[in-house]
Amino acid sequence: MAHLLGAEALHLEYPTTVVFDSVSLGVNEGDRIGIVGRNGDGKSSLLAMLAGRAQPDSGRVTVRGGVRIGVLDQADVLDDDDTVGHAVVGDLADHEWAGDARVRDVIAGLLTDLAWDAPLGTLSGGQRRRVALARLLVGDWDVLFLDEPTNHLDVEGITWLAEHLKRRWPAGAGGLLVVTHDRWFLDEVCTVTWEVHDRIVESFEGGYAAYILQRVERDRQAASIEARRQNLARKELAWLRRGAPARTAKPKFRIDAANALIADVPEIRDPVALQSLAVSRLGKDVVDLLDVSVAYDDREVLRGVEWRIAPGERTGILGVNGAGKSTLLGLIDGTVHPTAGRVKRGKTVRVATLTQRLDELEDHLDDPVRVVVAGLRTSYTFGAGSKAQELTPGQLLERLGFSSAQLSTPVRDLSGGQKRRLQLLMILLDQPNVLILDEPTNDLDTDMLAAMEDLLDSWPGTLLVVSHDRYFLERVTDQQYAIFDGHLRHLPGGVEEYLRLRRSQPDTAARATAGAPAASSALSGADLRAAQKEIAALERRIGKLEKDIGSARMALAEHDQADYAGLAAEMQRIAVMETERDDLETRWYELGEALG
Template identity: 55%
Template sequence: MANLISVERASLALGTAQVLDEVSLGVLGGDRIGVVGRNGGGKTTLLRVLAGQRSVDSGRVTRAGVSSVGVLAQEDVLDPAHTVREEVLGDLPEHVWAGDPRIRDVLTGLLGGIGAEAVGGFDALVGPLSGGERRRLALARLLVQDPTVLFLDEPTNHLDVEGVAWLAEHLVRHRARPDNAVVAITHDRWFLDAIATATWEVVDGSVNAFEGGYAAYVLAKAERERMAAVTAERRDNLLRKELAWLRRGPPARTSKPKFRIDAANTLIADEPPPRDDVELMRFATTRLGKDVVDLLDASVTLGDRVLLDRITWHLAPGERVGIVGVNGAGKSTLLRAIAGTIALSSGKRKQGVTVRLAYLTQEVRELERYADWRVIEAIEDVRKYIRLGKKEISASQLAQRLGFTGGRQQTRVSDLSGGERRRLQLTRLLMDEPNVLLLDEPTNDLDIETLTSLEDVLDGWAGTLLVVSHDRYLLERACDKQVALMGDGKVRELPGGVEQYLELRHAQPAARPQVSHPFGAKPAVAAAGTDGAAGAPLRTPAELREARKDMARVEKQLARLAQREERIHAEMAASATDHAKVLTLNGQLREIVDEREGLELEWLEAAEIVG
């Protein structure tokens, strides 16, 4: 195979951190390489070096026979003034892209079809689209361009299980030629196993190469660690002998050759520093009675869409359920209904008296109020001491075991990386010792090392577990059964697991839910006069009047926002060639989106009081 990219003894330091330390590696034609490693370990920097976006301090990077490079970064680089058609297809004539089965496959797999229904049509502006939709557009644009070397930084973000399976199949089918290659940073272990011919682990400034995908990487790494343990045991034996000799009296030392002392000092110096390992503890779980949470003939309506349609579900103690479905099918809504954080349009929710419920949302909103706190303060806010097994440990000791070592405990929460915030969020939830755990996309921002630690915790979880995730590996590893939301408001059991879900989706393409355009979305409305507030405290007439006033006020504000939005859209269309002005207008649109989300939540809270 042709050598497309060669890296020879490359070194790169960012501040005081040595990200690359005399790294040598190569990308060959036909390679599909998965890149794994700890958050902040240098994976993205390595990708930028390979793509020519960042130079190295020393060493050499050569690209021979690379006619084009495509990079999917984690940052959004789309032009908000462009239409979907302009961003994805550029100036390609319709007869060209419509007659190319590879391009049609991309449009169908990522944008919902030739008409790009999933993102509001080919003529929709990019600016108002959601983050997930823009991510799909950026990926679709790259795949349509088909560069020689394709660099993907977390390509499965914002993709559902079906989308991840499609992307893996597309890359294997179209990126296996000897004249192209793909390098992908990913924490999705199923995706890694499905596409990778090689796996690179970035750790401590080095890049360790393994043949094959995730399974082969785990086996090879275990064998390397076994060999390292044998070497360490031999070194320890030598150390014990040499140190015993050094501890003898001065006459014994002076009568021995000096090289014995030098040899002992060399052995001591060769002792490697301990890794900054993350250890998620098995916190005690409060005893769970026979009654957990029941949904009885429950429905949830958002605007004119029925997300849950007369669902009856009895959660059993110790049940472990994985939930799959396309984006917009109602997975998060189902979790919120079980958690009791959303009003039911009809039906009832019952909760057992012994239930202690913890709910991990997709966002890290729980940490917003702690933005100016230090890590140690955020942990102590839950508990200053916790008992693990027979030992009582302090919050500082706990933070140390979670990878927040030394001065990192004094870091402000707002300065933590996404993965560190997610880890902190999980720990705070577990420290409260819940017995019902609801996890909505728990793998977001977590590296593989933390994921395996989380799964180890869940293995010993004695309570009830519900997981919404596009991480197929996690669903099959941590859950005993899977259920699916197919977009018709029903919950369907999957005896055949995720594979059965993909078969059902393939057989019923019409089941794809129609996701409304984000800027045409209405506030989530629960039907009045329902049983959704069953079990809620009775409201006084004054409280009901105040809630109705709040609803009317919010509806007026939403109407004014809609008018502002229309005016900005008109200005964007009139100023399409003035990129500076379009960017300013796009920022105003983003502010409208944020303001509307807050208002819709406020409306929902008031609607829940009214019933």
């Protein structure tokens, strides 16, 4: 593989800490690198040095001649007086950029809800971020550096970005380095993971899931080495007291040991115990939305919503921006009142919401963390039954990544991620029995997300989550709902079903922008209706085939391995189903193109 850029003996330090000490690494053609690590350990600094945006204190970065580097960093450098269209395509004439498939794809993927001639000064921070990302992606780059590109993108936007990056360069060409806490995105896009920790950068093969397996192996090796060192010390002491030690064979570590570490790990949640405890805390009635509608200024946001929320229910809620997710949450916590229908609330219900605004910390900004903690409940019980744990606020802080030294830090001086974790702690110690999380993953690194998920696994109440972080949403909830055209719809197929339904929606009106005409369907009238009907039928058949293929593969694993004829016949049957599925998907894509 051809070399794109490299770093040699990078050293970077700030007045109070050394960030990197003699780090050497390289990026080759075809590399798709995800960068993970704790907040503050130097991920963005590493990206900036490799991209030439920052200089190391010593060491050097070399770039192959002619390599074009594109960078998305976290700073907003857009001109308020510029327009969306000019910021993205510059002075290109309409026919020039409209004739470029990449430009059309980027605009359709990121900017369908923005007016082409809208001044950037009128946009929200999230909208400006998408414009900056679009401006970068329409360019022709050999290497892309992306610092938190999924911030301000919804599930659809993140899925689109992953697909765009996977097909942006031919196999074995181009280079990508991305810092993100979105673990689904890392798994979907990246083939290598760099972990930044303890002044070094450690490389792992594969995306997030493969990285976690290898990290477990690494930690197991470290523990094994430390245990061996301690054993040798004990044997040395025994020799000194009793004579020569016995000869022993050194155990050889295998990759299977990493899998063995999780062989006896129980299910992440005990649904029966948590459900029982939730019923005892809540009773059978939580919140019922009975034929509820909500309208603002004659615009109906929700209509005819029927949802009976159960004790211990763990539900994720999906929907595009403006679909009504916040309104739905407001109905549940009582801050929004229906314009039709009624909301029935159980007598023992105590709702708490982890918002994006950090409201709970406003009165404590000048207080050290230890003072805030001292004013909270002295203990808290997590889990149910034999797995119940009594934890102090200090122990909870430790589980959420706070060190003892940070207890003296005033709240206003905490990082965004630390404030987020302290906010969650304050809410949990208030002992609500219905917890609403509204985009809870902002400002958290992957380790802290795992710590939050671990905490929520033993939380015995009703949990409702709105998040663009697909990994987190699927990890902490047991089912998902979506809001489509004001209606609440259950998603038995989860996020994948939501994305399929969104793709099949007639979105041409949303695509229209001034100066960027809507993609029009090549079909009309009866042909259009027939194509839409066929697409719906194809999606049902493809879904059934996927289920049948999965079941057949599971059965294959349990088949008598000595029955060669039976195995061959079953594998042939699976191959036939896969061929049919592939043909149907091809037809689905053809119809999608015809519909625009």
